Amino acid sequence: MSQPRRVGVRAVATTRTSLDVEFADGVVVRGNRFWLRDNCPLDVDRASLFRGTSVASLPDDLAIVGAELDDECVHVWYDDGVCDRVDPWELRARLTPMAAPGCVPWSAGFEPTCFDAARLAPESIEHHALLEAIARSACALVTGVAAHETEALAALLGPVRETDFGRVFDIVHEPQPFTPSQSADALDPHTDDPYRYSPAGISILHCVEPSAGTGGESIIVDGLAVAEMLREADPEAFEVLTSVRVPFVHRRSEPVERAGDVHLRAEAPIIALDGSGRVSGIRFHERSMGAVAVDTDEADRFYLALMRFARAVRSDTFAWRRYLAPGEAIVYDNQRVLHGRSGFEGAQTRRHLRLCTVDRDQVHSRLRRLRERYATGTEADPLPAGNLS
Amino acid sequence: MSQPRRVGVRAVATTRTSLDVEFADGVVVRGNRFWLRDNCPLDVDRASLFRGTSVASLPDDLAIVGAELDDECVHVWYDDGVCDRVDPWELRARLTPMAAPGCVPWSAGFEPTCFDAARLAPESIEHHALLEAIARSACALVTGVAAHETEALAALLGPVRETDFGRVFDIVHEPQPFTPSQSADALDPHTDDPYRYSPAGISILHCVEPSAGTGGESIIVDGLAVAEMLREADPEAFEVLTSVRVPFVHRRSEPVERAGDVHLRAEAPIIALDGSGRVSGIRFHERSMGAVAVDTDEADRFYLALMRFARAVRSDTFAWRRYLAPGEAIVYDNQRVLHGRSGFEGAQTRRHLRLCTVDRDQVHSRLRRLRERYATGTEADPLPAGNLS
Known part of the structure; x- marks a missing residue:
């Protein structure tokens, strides 16, 4: 009884x-x-x-x-x-009020937890550990992922989210790029798809072939850490970036496989807060920012805050950097961390990365089910809702 | 010059x-x-x-x-x-401040614009009219859709969004239902997937085989109209439903094709507002509501508001009803309108509907591109961002 x-x-x-x-x-x-x-x-x-x-x-x-x-x-x-x-x-x-999500902000010096693809059997304890690492640090490294296994790795996270770029997007240097990732340019750390109502979630950046010469180094920055720095150092700037709604726009006429022309628009603050005032997500990509609708005094406050945020994102204080080797994949939460790269010599290099994304709620659902098995009692612990606000 | x-x-x-x-x-x-x-x-x-x-x-x-x-x-x-x-x-x-989105609330007496699938050629003026009707009324009717053409109709909207239910979900009466849509029960009007961070967007409910006897009538309610009624008649209730964050939970262990067990959770107000205080979306499904974290006085205010909202949703004041015939499809914005059905005799009936969904931002992107062709000057007009807040 x-x-x-x-x-x-x-x-x-x-x-x-x-x-x-x-x-x-x-x-x-x-x-x-x-x-x-x-x-x-x-x-x-x-x-x-x-x-x-x-x-x-x-x-x-x-x-x-x-x-x-x-x-x-x-x-x-x-x-x-x-x-x-x-x-x-x-x-x-x-x-009883829920605890805060167990997100741990990190800055330069951080090393993401590393997983061996061969040991990531579905429903295994390593599978659970991978999803916990993503929930905690918004970033993990997986090694030993064969060129054709991008989707197999994604299947550990949830159903692949198909977008106007298809299921898996091959990032290869193109002489006539239609998106900057296909150029050889340096890319400042940014979040993908800010112009979507629900941007890409947990994303995989999988290296098939690295750049031959120097350059093409991957850069990851924890937007949560940048936001918390700002909250501490400049509360007014933090407040502005959590309240001013920024329009992001993407209008593209070049044909893409499986899609047509797009004209996507979404409006959201750079820093999203949850109902308790905690940072739940980041949306930041200067290249697709539209004109903010603020009066001239508010524009001063907004831009001074944005400049401070953008400088931190570009600084060495927050960045984790790595030259990805073939078979290495960064798995990251695109609604919390920003990713970028240094420029490289396009002409002499066939750098090839594959990009694939899964909705965050599906990944969190998997994590809760694995917690029931491997971390009983924590399955109802809160997880951050992302940048959808 | x-x-x-x-x-x-x-x-x-x-x-x-x-x-x-x-x-x-x-x-x-x-x-x-x-x-x-x-x-x-x-x-x-x-x-x-x-x-x-x-x-x-x-x-x-x-x-x-x-x-x-x-x-x-x-x-x-x-x-x-x-x-x-x-x-x-x-x-x-x-x-110059942007105009308000051209959304027109409707209640009982409304008839959605009807389109003939045979005339909906991609990029045609009818294609444009269909997307405008969805943006304006959040609901349109398409006739002449063959049983195998659900995805072809979806392709006019954007890439199909695959979920843990697959690409297209067949709603058929099952003796052992794992989700209420497979029962023969009446379903109160609700929005789908409130437990997802980004719920289903523009959805298609496509009738392949109707219920044989009485019952199984489809019911659509405009959540925008209900919300605006509440704002007018009971401003305090409106304020409560726009601010209290409601947890929605979905935990399912029964196997589903292409998925495993799920444990999805999301928290959002019933009525979402945009940055200007306009209603941008609705999230409402009592069956998947979790326990709201409010003190006892706030609980009184919240529940009295919710009861008023729920009664309006169930009333005849707001409902559009139709017995769908084979080949008829309702295309609706799941982040604005609620859908339900009356109960039917399950044993003697093989009622068969197909359900499929496309992200709202992709549909709005298509609409903007079609406006460039058929309604020049309106392509930057605002569209409602939905219930992601």
Whole structure:
């Protein structure tokens, strides 16, 4: 027989609109009438999609008329004749604020956790560790990925997200590039697809062939670290970059395989915050920034903040750099970290990287299921929602 | 020779931080030093992704030292030696606030625009009209769609978005349903995938085989209309539903083709607003709502607002209803309208609908390109960003 749910509960009391549960350790938890009715009945599978009830049927003046603690749980009576069985510990757990996501900001000196593709069997403990590393640092390194295995690596993350670039985009130097990644230019660290409502999520940058000479070094910067530096050093700049909505635009007429012309537009702040004021994502790519709609004084504040942010992104303070070898893949959270590269000699080099992306929510879903197996109790821990705000 | 850009400009004046342009019609437009430098030079292709400049290189104390109107345009001098050529009319256009998106809310009595699949050739004027109808009303009807043509119809919208349900999901009555759509139950109007960071976008509900007896009627409700009713009738309820972040959860262990177990979670308000306080999207599905983290007083306000919203969604005031015939497809914006159905007799019926979805930004991109051809001048008109907030 399982332990009675009332163990450790000292007393219950009610008003017409709430239930108080006093625990033996002195904690008192207060549940609201509607909230209790909607969330806590023991006899309804609240998680079931097949639950057909709706709050539409509740009377506006619903009242609690009494509560009683028996040997098993708390019974709550309402004035419409319903009596619910409530688990006091579940109530307490649900009313306890969630912890912050376990994201650890990093700067220069950071080395991402490295994984061997041969050991990344689906559902293995290494698979779990890879997804934890991505959630924590927004960046991991995988070695031993064969040229044709980009999608196999992506399958460990979730379903590939097809875009107007196709499922996997081959970044190769082209004499007539239609996107800067096909040039030999240096690229400042940026996030991809800021002009999409939901930009690329967890992305894979997989090296098939490196640049022959010097240059073409990959650069990764943790946007979370840059944002937290700014919050500390220049709170006004931080506030501006979390509130001014920046339009990002991408208009392209050159033909791309599997797509046509595009004219994508999205508006979002550079730094996205979650409901608790924590940094949940970054959206930053100067090349696709449109004209911000602010008056001249606000423009001064916005640009001074943006300049400070852009200088930090380009500095050595935050950057992790690596010449990727064939078979190496960086797996990174495109809604938190920025990626770039140094310029290289295009003419004499056939640098070839493959790019592929998976929606972040699907990756987080996989992580929660793997936590159920390998890190029980942490599966409901919060994960950052990204730059969708 | 093109018309000089200075026509209709009366005078220019500067301070160290701004440029004023006075037009012949009396309008004065003020541009900020950084904003001008970043957005308005005539000699740089601002829209080009290949522009390599960064605001990181601008000095914090950049100053305008003078401006002059010549026969052609405005010349602006800065104290770092740079002189930009600025188009005064472009400056004026960029500093004029954008119009509101042309979304028209609707309620009972609405009939969606109907399109014949045979006439929907790619890039045709009918193709343009279909996308305009979706942007305006978030709902259109297409007839004559053969059973195998679901993806062909989707291709008019953009690349199919593959999810854990696959590319196209067949909604057929199953004796052991793993999702309520496979049951014969009535489904209250809801938006799909509220537990995803970026829920399904423009979706297609394509009827292959209708229910044999009574029931199985499709119901569509305009969430924008419900939200605007609430804003008018109960501003406090509207405010609560735009600010309280609701967790949506989906945990499923039953196997689905091409996917595994999922545990998806996302948190968002029921009503999403854009930067100007306009309703940009709706996220509402009671079956997948988790426990809201609010104190007991706020819970009262939240639930009273939610109950009012849920009652409106279920009422006859807002609903458009239709028994879909074979070959009919509803194309709807899942981030604005809610869809549901009446219950039907499962045992004696092989009701078969196909469901497929495309990201909203890709659909809006197509619409902008078609506007360039069929509705010149409107291609930059704003489109609603959806429920991603």
